[in-house]
Amino acid sequence: MRCIVVADDDPTVISLVKIRLGMAHYAVAAASDSDQALALVHAKDPVAVILDVQMPGGGGLAVLAKLKADPKTSTLPVMMLTGERNAETVLQAMDAGADDYMVKPFLPDALLERVSRLVNKAGKVSGAPVWEV
16 A cells, blocks of 8 residues: 655544545655654555644754655655645745645545546656645
8 A cells, every 4th residue: 555654743633634645545644743754664664745834843854855865765745735835845845846836725536636647647747836825
């Protein structure tokens, strides 16, 4: 089963993501902070990662930077799923290598479609990232 690592400190968001992605036959490994997220990525070998910008342990942007700097995870597709709507945060995520940026609240079907797109493009050269602000 394809695994997605999701890191968010809001248990409701984790539950929604688990339910929707689980219905599409993804296994979801959940973390509530940055350190757990990095540990899960290395333990689970996921097909994609979903990160909240604001969470304990440095936040999603710090995790993103570490993933993109590591040759073992540098090509792993990463989506930022966050309540942060300001342009500065979007630019920081883009500069750090995010593949997609989705703002909360989100539609579960839209999340699934975008995660599926990321997973399908993994390993392929793709065009510009998709940004929804």
